[in-house]
Amino acid sequence: MVKSRTQRGVLLLLIALILFSLYVRGTFRGEGLRRALITLSTPPQEALNRAYKAAADLIARYLYLLEVAEENRRLKEEIKRLKLERQLLSEKAREAERLRKLLGFKRSAGLKVMPARVVGISPQPQSRAFYIDKGSxxxxxxxxxxxxxEGVVGRVTVVGAGSSLVVPIVERGAKVSVILEDSRTRALLEGLGWGCRLLYLPKEEEVREGERVLTSGLDGVYPKGLTVGTVRRVVRRPGELFLEVEVVPSVDLSRLEEVLVVLEG
Incomplete structure (x- = not known):
């Protein structure tokens, strides 16, 4: 049936073209020929109109989809930009909070200090040392x-023109003269590479877990009264003269970004 309709349409189109040609040549004139042309051309014209409308709808739909796709792309880019701005603002807020705490510490401690940023770490695999952006x-x-x-970090060991190397108190072999906050017992704190311990504390001393460890000010490096850490574990071994005391440093080096260098204490 579809094939017959197609053949019929083609036939009518050919007849319409022949009649139009004859009309142009002057073979047929008058109202009769006009009516015949209109009658014969109506079915093909309707088919062409439907085809044109379908094509126009298809093109319009395609253009609409392109517009939607472009709008989606713009919205995704805008979302990415807003997320980045939010992250930057959040990071600036955290930095401002850290700097506010540093300023508060400076005022309360009464020390002459210089703020510095952590800009690198030591290339030595077993070292916890790091670089700051201040030098000679x-x-x-x-x-x-x-x-x-938060407390004591370490001390400057190498000084360059625009940067310096800082060895933290947890560095293996690093030592700080300290005092226990409650008992007022003096001891020597030693770095273990991952944490710290107290040396030369007699077994008779009363040291409790959770007690704060402060700088004694007797080593000539750290001002007196700064927080060093907290006692985590106390062990009394039979036959030993001294206690085994583990200390958790008050400063987490893995999160350290800004520090203060003590110029005068």
Whole structure:
């Protein structure tokens, strides 16, 4: 049936073209020929109109989809931009909070300090040392103490023009003269590479877990009264003269971004 309709349409179109040709040549004139042309051309014209409308709808739909796709792309880019701005604002807020705490520590401690940023870590695999962005041109000298608002960090060991190397108190072999906050017992704190311990504490001393460990100020490096850490474990071994005391440092080096270098204590 579809084939016969197609053949019929083609036949009518051919007849319409022949009649139009004859009309142009002057063979047929008058109202009769006009009616015949209209009658014969109506079915093909309707088919062409339907085809045109379908094509126009298809093109319009395609253009609409392109517009929607472009709008989606713009919205995705806008979402990415807003997420990045939110992250940056959040990071700036956290940085401002850290700097506020550093400023508060500076005021409460009564120390002359210089703020610095952590800009790198030591390439030595077993070292916890790190670099700061202040050096000799900023007044930094070897042996100066480095602290944060949480407590003692370490001391400067190498000084360059615009940067310095800081060895933290947890570095293996690093030592700090300390005092226990409650008992007021003096001891020597030693770094173990991952944490710290107290040396030369007699077994008779009363040391409790959770007690704060402070700087004694007797080593000439760290001002007195700064927080060093907290006692985590106390062990009394038979036959030993001294206690085994583990200390958790108050400063988490893995999260350290800003520090204060003590210029005068």
């Amino acid at each position: 041109q900023d007044g930094i000298k070897k042996g100066m103490a480095v602290v944060s608002y």
